């Protein structure tokens with residue numbers, strides 16, 4: 741009886757490990773500081789389901805929004821609060837992001 745429980749526990753652990761290996765989602769932390777978006781360049785693998793976790797840490801830039809023009813995303817960034825921006829599965833190429841007015845130099849996600 742105890743062995744059966746142990747075996748099923750082991751099976752559950754192995755199954756969840758396998759599921760994690762196949763999971764291609766990725767959370768990427770992005771900060772807005774006096775220097776703009778950090779990091780400015782992010783590398784991901786094609787087919788990855790990407791969510792940006794954006795935290796604005798300064799009031800001294802115009803970036804109180806983040807936008808991803810190719811995804812038609814524009815999101816408010818409250819000070820010191822992390823905002824999730826789901827981009828979905830990314831194909832090969834480059835995705836630009838920047839401030840709400842598209843003035844400030846933003847950054848890019850390189851999918852390769």
Ligand SMILES: [Cu+2]
Nearest residue numbers: 802839843844
């Ligand atoms: Cu701006």
